Amino acid sequence: MGYSREVYDFAGKEMEQRRIFAEQELEKRRNRLYEICPRTREIERELIKISACAGKRVIMGADVRKELEILKNKSLILQKELSDLLEKYNLPKNYLEEWYVCDKCGDTGNIDGKVCSCMKNLLKKTAYEQLNKISPLSLCSFETFSLGYYPSSKDNKTGKIPFEYMQSVLKFCKKYADEFSGDSHSLLFQGGPGLGKTHLSLSIAQAVIDKGYGVIYVSAPNILSRLESERFGNNAERKGETEQFLNECDLLILDDLGTEFQTKYTSSAVYNIINTRLITNRPTIISTNLSGKEIQELYGARMMSRIIGMLDRVEFIGNDIRQIKRRERKK
Ligand SMILES: Nc1ncnc2c1ncn2[C@@H]1O[C@H](COP(=O)(O)OP(=O)(O)OP(=O)(O)O)[C@@H](O)[C@H]1O
Ligand SMILES: [Mg+2]
Ligand SMILES: [Zn+2]
Known part of the structure; x- marks a missing residue:
């Protein structure tokens, strides 16, 4: 079904709001976690650091495969520690990921260039609301x-x-x-x-x-x-x-x-x-x-x-x- 431009604009903005909300909520959860368990902040920082570091060394001529192997092992250990900590504090595994309204498309409204079902529903709902207002x-x-x-x-x-x-x-x-x-x-x-x-x-x-x-x-x-x-x-x-x-x-x-x-x-x-x-x-x-x-x-x-x-x-x-x-x- 075709919709008017207003309907698309409205739905697009709503999707954007959903993404912003998911990011803000993640930020809040992250800060709460850092407070109750400061070690998690260090782990996250280290994870960022080692990937940047590996990149630099590869540019400087180090063996790519070996570097990647070291990087992978290090980050696996850190990730394991992080997930153990989440478990210890009774927090879900995806606590440090965005919680989207739609997991399929991450609230972008698209999957592989196709319109996601959540976007289709939102467009439909918006169009009906407009007619019924x-x-x-x-x-x-x-x-x-x-x-x-x-x-x-x-x-x-x-x-x-x-x-x-x-x-x-x-x-x-x-x-x-x-x-x-x-x-x-x-x-x-x-x-x-x-x-x-x-x-x-x-x-x-x-x-x-x-x-x-x-x-x-x-x-x-x-x-x-x-x-x-x-x-x-x-x-x-x-x-x-x-x-x-x-x-x-x-x-x-x-x-x-x-x-x-x-x-x-x-x-x-x-x-x-x-x-x-x-x-x-x-x-x-x-x-x-x-x-x-x-x-x-x-x-x-x-x-x-x-x-x-x-x-x-x-x-x-x-x-x-x-x-x-x-x-x-x-x-
Ligand atoms: N059984 C009822 N209980 C409470 N309020 C009612 C009831 N029936 C009708 N009303 C109220 O009375 C008013 C008139 O009712 P309604 O608009 O449904 O009538 P109608 O049959 O559609 O009339 P019309 O043919 O003029 O359109 C409305 O404000 C409605 O909410
Ligand atoms: Mg009537
Ligand atoms: Zn979706």
């Missing part, structure tokens, strides 16, 4: 989702008891997040304003991110205007980048479907996003105030058969919690 991802979780807002008396329109029904919705969403895998089902959250659709979809996002998946949360109006400006704007580097993320992330949360400014372009863009993900078996959670009939009217029958046919519908019922909370605040 405008969303209220951290504010909603299963823990802050309360069933207390849903009435325990029968709802006339649906014949259901909102409290009991929403309890089962909550359970379903927790299970969905718990068992999430790259090919989980897609969901359609439907219902009036303030019933917890965004709250629960963000709770799922949070749990799925914690499992290490790449999740993107977007609201339909935001993402569509972004796609539009990317497509018709003149930043060549950016072209197609967002689209690729929307198509390839492990879980896409498309919130507020139907509230975007409607044009021919936006309705076909919505169809394409959903369709591409369905074809490639990647899960999407869509939230909307629209009924099935309204979706059909806005986006056409083709879209409707896709959405209704392939997504698991989850209805949200109850009273507008946004308003309830507003009233509570006023009291």
